[in-house]
Amino acid sequence: GDSVTQMEGPVTLSEEAFLTINCTYTATGYPSLFWYVQYPGEGLQLLLKATKADDKGSNKGFEATYRKETTSFHLEKGSVQVSDSAVYFCAPGGGSLAGNNRKLIWGLGTSLAVNP
Amino acid sequence: DAGITQSPRHKVTETGTPVTLRCHQTENHRYMYWYRQDPGHGLRLIHYSYGVKDTDKGEVSDGYSVSRSKTEDFLLTLESATSSQTSVYFCAISRPGGSDEQYFGPGTRLTVT
DSSP: OOOEEEEOEEEEEEETEEEEEEEEEESSOOOOOOEEETTTSOOOEEEEESTTOOOOEEEOOOOOOOEEETTTTOOSSSSOOOOGEEEEEEEESSSSSSSSEEEEEOOOOEEEEEEO | OOOOOEEEEOOOOOOOOOOOEEESSSSSSSSEEEEEEEETTEEEEEEEEEEETTTOOOOOOOEEEEEEEHHHHHHHHEEOGGGGOOOEEEEEEEOTOOOOOEOOOOOEEEEOO
């Protein structure tokens, strides 16, 4: 079945460090891919997305590239800030785009803590 | 920000009582979802709706029912609350024809004592 695997957290970095959070998935066809972020005590927010192979999604300094050949969508940021401390979720689309089964596949999330 | 509200935001209830959570959207999106979030389990889909009066079960639907009598409202009912249903509940919406991204409400923290 469709699934997603994220690197386990917690990830702890110092401010201005480089961030990579790995994400690989198995899904039917070539789904859209998403990264969501959840700040403490809040709901999930869409961080970035990519809808086809080789697309690069970017937002707030974060980037991720849709790699069809490796079924991966790793999240990167060149210089993290304390305010980036949150839980990050990789979520490929699951199910058929032609039907009513329009769901996202959710992993467990990766907790990031950035220290000053 | 997508116009999604959830009510109540916090609730404490006793085991065995029925509870209804409400999700309201102002976006006129067709798809609506109820999730629960628990430590160690990530997000799990309870039920979803693909139109008025059209709903289907998710992966953890036992003990929950839903109703959608109009586009903007999606209700989640715990028939008889149990302590295992203590969780944070999120509503989400998405629209057909897009790339399937979902937009989330602020969540409801439910405690069953």
